[in-house]
Every structure is written in C-alpha cells, then in structure tokens.
Amino acid sequence: AAQLVESWGGSVQTGGSLTLSCRFSGDEFKNYCMGWFRQVPGQELEGGAALSSDGSTEYRDSVKGRFTISLDNAKTILYLQMNTLQPGETDMYHCAYRGGAGYCLPYAVTRLPIEGQGTQDTVYS
DSSP states (O other), rough: OEEEEOOEEEETTTTEEEEEEEEEEOOOOOSSSEEEEEEOOOOOEEEEEETTTTTTEEEEEGTTTTEEEEEOSOOOEEEEOOOOOOGGOOOOEEEEEEEEESOOOHHTTOOEEEEEEOOEEEEOO
16 A cells, blocks of 8 residues: 655745655555645645646645645655745645546545645744
8 A cells, every 4th residue: 555754844934945745655656646735723624736647736726836746757755845935834734645547636635545644844934
C-alpha cells in the first residue's frame, strides 16, 4: 500500500515562502490524484492544490498564483511551493493520494484515501 511522509514544514515571516515536500512509496503511481490540504483547528479540512497523473493541476481560488504543486521526475516526492504566506495560513498541512482514475480537484483532496501524518507550518507577523 502507498505510504506518504511529509517533511518538516517550518516557520516564515508574513509575506515569505515555504516549500513542503511529501515522499511517496509503496505503489506504482501510474494513474493517480495527489494533493495538499490543510487542517485548521476547529474548522473543516480545506483542500488547496491537486495534481493528476495527466499532469494537470488545480488550485483553490485563494491560493492561485501563490502556491504551486509539483512532482519530481522520479515521481517520488510531491512539493507544494507556497509564496506570499499570510498569518491565517499557519496550519497543519497534509499530502494525500489516490491510486486509479477519477476527478482530481482541490475540494476532493481532503477525501483521498491515503494521507500523510501532516506537517506544521507557521507564519508569524
């Protein structure tokens, strides 16, 4: 079965940038949907970015133009480059994965069957 492990997120000042990474193992990764969602305490999970096996990417409106989701050439590490971060984006971020065909959109990332343990990022003023 696929396993996902996120790297440590980090801390950054308002307006700064962070790159999250998530290492995949245990699957062939041919047809898939991968993505990132955040966990805000006391609120619903919120999908941010999705990447499908055909290379297409989708983003939640609030992060378009600031966040970029990508996969390394070996298809073993998923990245989320986050720019111009705001204090409200201090959250626990999770990568997620689904093998097989199907729609792949940010709002659906929170329901993908396999997810990592999460990594905390902090944006301070």
